[in-house]
Amino acid sequence: MLTEKRQNVHTNSMQAETPGHKEMLNYGTGFFGVILVWTLVGTFLTFYYTDVAGISAGVVGTLMLVARLFDGVTDIGMGTLVDRTKSKHGKARPWILWMGIPLGVMTILLFSVPDIGNTGKIIYVYVTYIMLILVYTGVSIPYKTLLGLMTQEPYGRSVLNIYTGVFTMLSTLVITILAQPVASAIGGRLGWTSVAAFSGFIIIVTSFLAFHSTKERVGGTVNKTKENVPLRTGVKALFTNKYWLIITLYCVIAYTLNALLAGAGLYYTTYILGNAAYFSLVGLLLFLPTMIGFFFVAKLVRKFGKRNIALFVSILGIFGPIVKLIDPSSLSVFLVGTVIQGFGLVPIIMFLYAMINDTAEYGEWKFGIRTEGLVNSAASFGMKVGAGLGGALIGWLLAFGGYVGGIEEQTSLAVTMILALNIYIPFFLAVLQTVLMWMYKLDKQYPQILADLNRRKS
Incomplete structure (x- = not known):
């Protein structure tokens, strides 16, 4: 009995322990590589396929949706694998090393499509994209799960998410600002292959660094003695977890919006504003609110909480598309609207992964079942569905408008579709995103939930 009490005291102290800033820094560095690949694919792959590889927009749109739906299914499987993994390195960290x-x-x-005829190219892009999805899932789900396993202390988890946000921002800016100019400077297919080679090298290095420099704390000895939760039981608990449902639907909406802002932006600067080079500036200004927020967000989170800040900036973001409508062909107006619209991205970068992992504690408190991997993978499914839906909308609406990649002037209907993808649809999605964040009120309950869980385990 005395041994059991000592064991539980040790477990609770491990759960309350917060990683130091050096460990948080190394975790964030690992996220830099993950987001580098995500941003490269999400922002430029559609353009690469249509304007460099010469694949029709309609085919690309269908590929994006089919592949992302498959991606979401693999997320669920990967989350289950993470929950069932038992090794001396933990259950999330080994996958980061292996994949x-x-x-x-x-x-x-992915960015090395050979010139083997239209049918050959379509087969190649389907095979390589699906293979990338499998291995990306094998890295990204463990990364997201690891955030919840490194600490259970709410403020520490929020700060850790802020670290990931900093590196998400840096990674996104590196690709958004430099990828297109570097690829253009090198030229043609080789230019994009070179950019992809740089990204591939970075993800290998940062994955090894994150594996060797992080530690899993949450769960400890208690979880190691428990049997695996049956998938059916875990899924049932998941879909009765109201806050997980809200945050997952939020992921669908937010990542559809993000996919449109990133993937359709290059078409807008090329055919509406008249200069593809403007896209780097648009990408920079889109993340300006988040860059400024990094200097204040930790204190604001401590005072107001993640949800309240996320709700406030989401409301601000709604006004970005409205400003753009003042004069859609004006670069200065478009840039001002982009900055305002960027507020809507703040929750995705700064708070989302911490909020997802908070729902794992809610599920354990409500139903007595803890499945961090399944919670993260199922929410990630929402992200992938959103990203796929956004990519599909770009391809399908461009095809509907008669878009032809590589030509100087597009049809008037194609231009209308580009406007819809960058202004009208994002406005509607921004409103939905705000409504969902208003419905998410877990922050108020979380301190009591954590206290109850610690009492149960002691």
Whole structure:
């Protein structure tokens, strides 16, 4: 009995322990590589397929949706694998070690479409994109789960998410600002393959660094003695977890919006504003609110909480598309609207992963079942569905408008579709995103939930 009490005291102290800033820094560095690949694929793959590889927009749109739906299904499987993994390194960290090199290789192959005829190219892009999805899932789900396993202390988890946000921002800016100019400077297919090779090398290095420099704390000895939760039981608990449902639907909406802002932006600067080079500036200004927020967010989170800040900036973001409508062909007006619209991205970068992991504690408190991997993978499914839906909308609406990649002037209907993808649809999605964040009120309950869980385990 005395041994059991000592064991529980040790477990609770491990759960309350917060990683130091050096460990948080290394975790964030690992996220830099993951987001580098995500941003490269999400922002430029559609353009690469249509304007460089010469694949029709309609085919690309269908590929994006089919592949992302498949991606979401693999997320659920990967989450279950993470929950069932037992090793001396934990249950999330080993996957980061194992899957880093395969992800780097597949990133390069994705942007190396050979000139083997239309049918051959379609087969190649389907095979390589689906393979990339498999290995990307093998890295990204463990990364997201690891955030919840490194600490259970709410403020520490929020700060850790802020670290990931900093590196998400840096990674996104590196790709958004430099990828298109570097690829253009090198020229043609080789230019994009070179950019992909750089990204692939980075993900390999950062994965090894994150594996060797982080530690899993939450769960401890208690979880190691428990049997695996049956998938059916875990899924049932998941879909009765109201806050997980809200945050997952939020992921669908937010990542559809993000996919449109990133993937359709290059078409807008090319055919509406008249200069593809403007896209780097648009990408920079889109993340300006988040860059400024990094200097204040930790204190604001401590005072107001994640949800309240996320709700406030989401409301601000709604006004971005409205400003753009003042004069859609004006660069200065478009840039002002972009900055305002960027507020809506703040929750995705700064708070989302912490909020997802908070729902794991709610599920354990409500139903007595803890499945961090399944919670993260199922929410990630929402992200992938959103990203796929956004990519599909770009391809399908461009095809509907008669868009032809590589020509100087597009049809008036194609231009209308580009406007819809960048202004009208994002406005509607921003409103939905705000409503969902208003419905998410877990922050108020979380301190009591954590206290109850610690009492149960002691």
